[in-house]
Amino acid sequence: MADGALQGVRVLEFAGIGPAPFVCMLFADMGADVVRIDRPGYTPDAGEAILLRGRRSIAMDLKHPQGLATARDLARRADLLVEGYRPGVMERLGLGPQTLLGDNPKLVYGRMTGWGQSGPLSGVAGHDINYLAITGALHAIGTEDKPVPPLNLVGDFGGGAVLLAFGMLAALTHARAGGQGQVVDCGMCDGTPLLLAMQLSMLARGQWRDQRRSNLLDGGAPFYDTYCCADGRWIAVGALEPRFFALLAEGTGLSREEFPDHLDRATWPAMRAAFTRIFASRTREDWCRLFEGTDACVSPVLTLTEAPDHPHHIARGTFARVDGLMQAIPAPRLSSTPGMVGTPARPTGADEVGIRRDWLGQ
Numbered sequence: 001m002a003d004g005a006l007q008g009v010r011v012l013e014f015a016g017i018g019p020a021p022f023v024c025m026l027f028a029d030m031g032a033d034v035v036r037i038d039r040p041g042y043t044p045d046a047g048e049a050i051l052l053r054g055r056r057s058i059a060m061d062l063k064h065p066q067g068l069a070t071a072r073d074l075a076r077r078a079d080l081l082v083e084g085y086r087p088g089v090m091e092r093l094g095l096g097p098q099t100l101l102g103d104n105p106k107l108v109y110g111r112m113t114g115w116g117q118s119g120p121l122s123g124v125a126g127h128d129i130n131y132l133a134i135t136g137a138l139h140a141i142g143t144e145d146k147p148v149p150p151l152n153l154v155g156d157f158g159g160g161a162v163l164l165a166f167g168m169l170a171a172l173t174h175a176r177a178g179g180q181g182q183v184v185d186c187g188m189c190d191g192t193p194l195l196l197a198m199q200l201s202m203l204a205r206g207q208w209r210d211q212r213r214s215n216l217l218d219g220g221a222p223f224y225d226t227y228c229c230a231d232g233r234w235i236a237v238g239a240l241e242p243r244f245f246a247l248l249a250e251g252t253g254l255s256r257e258e259f260p261d262h263l264d265r266a267t268w269p270a271m272r273a274a275f276t277r278i279f280a281s282r283t284r285e286d287w288c289r290l291f292e293g294t295d296a297c298v299s300p301v302l303t304l305t306e307a308p309d310h311p312h313h314i315a316r317g318t319f320a321r322v323d324g325l326m327q328a329i330p331a332p333r334l335s336s337t338p339g340m341v342g343t344p345a346r347p348t349g350a351d352e353v354g355i356r357r358d359w360l361g362q
Contacts, residue, residue, distance in 0.1 A: 004031020005337040006060035009172070010359070012078040013055065015039060016084060017151070019161035019188075019267075021051040021111040024166050028054030029330035029339040035078075035355050037062070039069060046290040047136065050327045053213030054342020058356075059349030062093050070360075075100045075107065079175075080168055084112040087122050097183045107181040108171040112156070112164050116187025128152035131159075137196060144213050147170050159191025191298040222246065222272035223262055226301055227279035234301035235279055235287050252278045 034055035330339025
């Protein structure tokens with residue numbers, strides 16, 4: 001098995017999509033032995049190639065008595081279990097937490113859903129955009145004209161997967177310290193409001209307007225926004241503090257007489273118009289050369305294909321091409337037991353012999 005901080009931790013993953021596989025990727029990156037139960041005949045698509053890295057696959061029909069028995073045997077030997085089905089599916093299969101915690105009292109049973117395991121919406125379909133919609137997050141992100149979904153980063157992967165991983169490791173620590181296993185109910189519509197802690201605090205103190213693009217961090221401030229350059233590429237500006245804004249103004253030639261206080265909202269429309277005109281006068285690379293290494297908080301808006309070639313990423317080795325796929329290396333970085341990029345997605349059922357040997361002693 002791989003080295004890493006989670007070496008020796010066994011994770012049983014029930015095949016799903018999106019955030020649940022990402023949780024298991026995080027565990028595998030940090031050295032856990034992750035076994036994925038796939039449906040017979042299932043073929044991972046191209047979008048899952050990176051999400052499924054680092055674990056082994058066993059195929060079984062969970063509706064067949066033999067497959068069900070094998071799944072229970074694996075769960076008896078697991079430390080962590082991850083499933084991302086609608087509430088009730090695992091119970092109908094005979095693999096619900098009451099059954100499996102009865103078999104294995106130390107098991108941490110992780111459940112990844114959008115709405116959570118209870119509540120009036122728990123049984124209906126939804127996607128990231130729906131979960132964000134009822135939390136206030138979607139309302140806060142976008143243009144003046146309309147909310148814009150922030151990919152599926154905030155719900156699926158932030159308020160969902162990352163918080164499920166955190167909760168499961170907290171529960172594992174408790175179980176290994178002499179406590180019992182437990183169920184970790186991770187609903188994205190619970191996790192997303194948690195990510196809004198700073199905005200909710202500012203709103204409560206009257207420091208946040210409940211209106212898109214009218215605040216410091218939502219594009220409302222002209223010194224915290226993006227601008228199109230002469231070559232059609234974009235630059236990002238984040239000069240919030242006075243000393244950083246002073247450097248930005250100096251580099252762009254913005255008149256400090258006209259804008260003596262960058263936090264004066266009355267000047268923001270004129271300041272935005274000035275920045276729009278100024279940044280459009282030179283190429284993105286021109287601006288990068290001018291501001292590189294300064295504290296003006298100016299950065300190029302790189303495309304997904306450009307990002308791996310940025311000198312900072314190259315210096316830190318943030319991206320790596322593994323088996324032909326450019327992907328991010330494990331994060332965060334542990335000084336003594338760093339994570340590592342595991343093998344690419346395995347063919348369904350390819351590791352049955354090894355899994356039965358290592359987990360079941362067969």
